[in-house]
Amino acid sequence: MIRVEELTKDYGARRAIDQLTFNADKGEILGFLGPNGAGKTTTMRILSGYMPPTSGKAEVAGFDVVEQSLEVRRRVGYMPETVPLYPEMTVFDYLKFMADLRHMPDAEDRVDDALEMVHMGDRAGGYIGNLSKGMRQRVGLAQALIHKPEVLILDEPTIGLDPVQIIEVRKLIREIGRDHTVLLSTHILSEAQQLCHRVLIINKGKIVVEDTPERLQARLAGAQRITVKVGGDADGLERVVGAVTGVAHISASIDGGLEYESAAGQDARPAVARAVVGAGYDLLELHPIGLSLEEIFLQLTRDEPTPPAPDDGEPVEDEPDVA
Amino acid sequence: MRNIWTIANREYKLYFASPAPYLITFMILLVIGVLFYMDIQFGAQQGAPMGVEVVLSPMAFLLMLATPVITARLLAEEQRMGTIELLLTAPVRDWELVVGKWLGAFMLMLTIAAVSIIYPLILNRLVSPGIDQGPVLSGYLGIVLLCAALAAIGVAISAFFSSQIAAFATTLGVLIFLWWIVGFLTQLGGGAGLFSQVVGYLNINTHFYNNMLRGVIDLQDIAYYLSLTALGLFVGTMAVETRRWR
Secondary structure, three states: OEEEEEEEEEEOOEEEEEEEEEEEOOOOEEEEEOOOOOOHHHHHHHHOOOOOOOEEEEEEOOEEOOOOHHHHHHHEEEEOOOOOOOOOOEHHHHHHHHHHHOOOOOHHHHHHHHHHHOOOHHHOOOEHHHOOHHHHHHHHHHHHHOOOOOEEEEEOOOOOOOHHHHHHHHHHHHHHHOOOEEEEEEOOHHHHHHHOOEEEEEEOOEEEEEEOHHHHHHHHHOOEEEEEEEEOOOOOHHHHHHOOOOEEEEEEOOOOOEEEEEOOOOOOHHHHHHHHHHOOOEEEEEEEOOOOHHHHHHHHOOOOOOOOOHHHOOOOOOOOOOO | OHHHHHHHHHHHHHHOOOHHHHHHHHHHHHHHHHHHHHHHHHHHHHOOOOOOHHHHHHHHHHHHHHHHHHHOHHHHHHHHHOOHHHHHOOOOOHHHHHHHHHHHHHHHHHHHHHHOOHHHHHHHHHOOOOOOHHHHHHHHHHHHHHHHHHHHHHHHHHOOOOOHHHHHHHHHHHHHHHHHHHHHHHHHOOOOOHHHHHHHHOOOOHHHHHHHHHOOOOHHHHHHHHHHHHHHHHHHHHHHHHHOOO
């Protein structure tokens, strides 16, 4: 559905994206994750037919974005980050205008359908200028859906929404994602985790890593990390835990407990539990902690080398830092 | 083709949703109405023959002044609000967008001009045996062509800016240049030489005032206004296309 090859875009002297190469298949929800200024919006603008790349090739639904821009635009629904709208138009008029521009034969029905999908059927007569941010976002989403495009490109679709609205929009995206190909960008990591089949982390115009959220976590989790928390006085806990074989890299965790790493393949938990209780502490918590996507994100965008995928057979070299 | 009409229709309707066009129309018709009254008083006293030029002459000038107000926002506002991104990612060709915007402005200007038709009708009753029909037809044709060209210049300039004020000021400047400064330059050239003739052809108002208003329909005048319209639309399209690369 989306094929990008060595895509590069320069704004004068500044290289916004550099030799990006990736694919998205039909029915896939692909997430673009990256800090601000990484090149997500630039890539989306190129794929939606807004601007041409400086070099490289991009194809959407089988059409080249430069040579066959009009065909690409017919098949793409795009919601820009700023969600531009016309405040002096009513919701219905605006969506009908967009439907007319896309030559929809039964424009009014399409507008009603799109409004139903975003749960704004009762606000059709209102002026866009009077809507709240969340509603405007939903109108923007309706605009992207109105022509039932094969590909949806959503630039930060949940930005600025309150938690209830965020859940609704995510649910909507999941529903839509079943029949469409969706490319969405976000810098909310849990969102990428919840919604996307695959995640692309971009930094400074280059793809840092590309994988499913689960495998990404597995790749970077490396050695097992366990957290230990005791009640009351924790003096000397470090020494006690450190004495257990198989424990390496002890550090204090933020919430007052202790974190340690055990070498891969070894589970030191039973020994640690016995040691802690035997030394007279009140053991409250003892459980493993995975590497959150947040930490993956921070680590990767801090220009550290990425550990290879597990099936490469090489040992994991970088150990995750404790935040 | 359909896209052009969709865009033009929206622009035209949108004009009536804001106060500015109503105010402009009101001012134009007010001035013309007052002048009409005064001219009739004067004409009745003097016994001099009157024609449609008492209406069309001031109206052409007022329409020229109104153009920046009408056209400044067409593309500048879209650029400022970011909605240009929606239009440029829709399956609409760049020239369709520009022509659609132009058509919306053009239709508004024609609407204003159309209201003024009551004056020649009134005049026809008051003057015996009736006013000269020829200049009425050619005069209004001239107005139509003039509006087309004015709107095209306005749209082209609007495409270059994100600020309505900048587009407004530039459009006004360009139109004043074409209306007066060019005439001035023609005089400098001596009035008869090649320079004067070439520059004189560019004068936007002589084509109307000297010829069409007098009942003369000359191909060179029609060609002038049509070329100017085409040039404006072309430049506007180029401006929109280059937006994509920024």
